[in-house]
Amino acid sequence: MKLAHKTLGNGPVLVILHGLFGSADNWLSIARELENSFSLVLVDQRNHGDSPHSSTWNYEVMAEDLAELLDDLGHERVFLMGHSMGGKTAMRFATQYPERVEKLLVADIAPRAYPIHHQEILAGLNAVDVERLASRKEADEQLAQHISHKGIRQFLLKALGRDEQKGFKWRINLPVITEKIEEVGRALPEEARFEGATLFMGGANSDYIREEDKDLIQKHFPNSNLIYIKQAGHWLHAEQPDAVIQTIKAFFK
Template sequence: MKLNYKKVGQGKPLIILHGLFGSADNWLSIAKELEEDYTMYLVDQRNHGDSPHSEEWSYKSMVDDLAAFMTSQGLEAAYIMGHSMGGKTAMNFALKYPNKVQKLIIADIAPRYYPPHHENILAGLNAIDMDHLASRKEADETLAEHIPEMGIRQFLMKSLGRDENRKFVWKINLPVITEKIDNVGAEIESDKSYAGPTLFMRGANSDYIQEKDKEDLEKYFPEYKLITIKNAGHWLHAEQPDAVVETIKAFLG
């Protein structure tokens, strides 16, 4: 699968993978703060952004996509960073292709299984009648019946686009994501470990990486460091961008 991507900056290669319901654009502001030192590849994972849609949606397929992407860009190895779902892709990739990962950065996700917890979001997205949708305002009003948080709605609305006939469409593959949402929480299962330098960043107000997860971090990523970003939740790069940028710089520097 040929993934859509944005290329920013100059220097050592750094590939950035977004989370569920997201796109490459989610990390653009962070990338602009790093562009003097790194050539960044902001990738739309399959069924997201402007990358192709597919009935196949699993970490195995997303790992294969990333391997093919690196080959297409002539990258033998790179720094790899992923947030949430993108972090799970990055972890699986490092365990399968350790020689392709110079350093690994994981933002607010652990190797363990996460049960589905996006019911309200999926209900809101599926409640929108796309065949008769007249405006973005109308879409937001429908979402608000299920999702009161304006910030979450604004994030989701970034995936609302138009086709060649100016009809509203979701850039995300909503039917497949709805059907296979359990796949995004799949735990890491491997008999291997990644021995390279690994940074886990967690939001202080997030419960995605807990003390109980340290056993798995040590098992799969023995050279890991865990940094907590103050006053940040799961979307730490949006809530505390300066702290995230400085943490990335210090780790990669």
């Protein structure tokens, strides 16, 4: 699959993968602070952003999508970073194609399995009457009936785009994501292993990377370290951007 992507900056190549319901744009403000140090590739994963939609959606094919993109761009070996779902894709890619990853940074996700926990968000997204929407404000009002947190609604509404008739549409493949949401939480395969330098960067206020995950992380990534960003939850790049930027620079430099 030919993935949509954005490129900017100069220097060693750093590829960044967004999380569930997101897109490359989620990392654009961070990327602009890194463009003097890296050649950045911000990727829309399949079924997200401007990339194609497909009924096949799992980490194996998402890793293959990334390999195809790097081939097309002529990048044999890169720095790789992913957040949440993107972190799972990055882990899968690094263990499938270890020769193509110089260093790996995983943001606020562990290699373990996660239970389905996006039911309220999916209910809210599916409740929005996209075909009859008159404005984004109306979409926010419909979403608010299911999701009270304004910040989460603002993030989700970034996936609301326009179609060729100037009407609204979801840029995510909502039917497939809803049907196959369990794929997002799947664990890294038992035999998966990446020997290269790896950093797990968790949010101190998030429970996505727990103390008991350390042994599993070391099993899959024996040359890894784990740090926590203070005063940050799961959306650490939005909550503590300066700390995230400095961590990225320090690790990949």
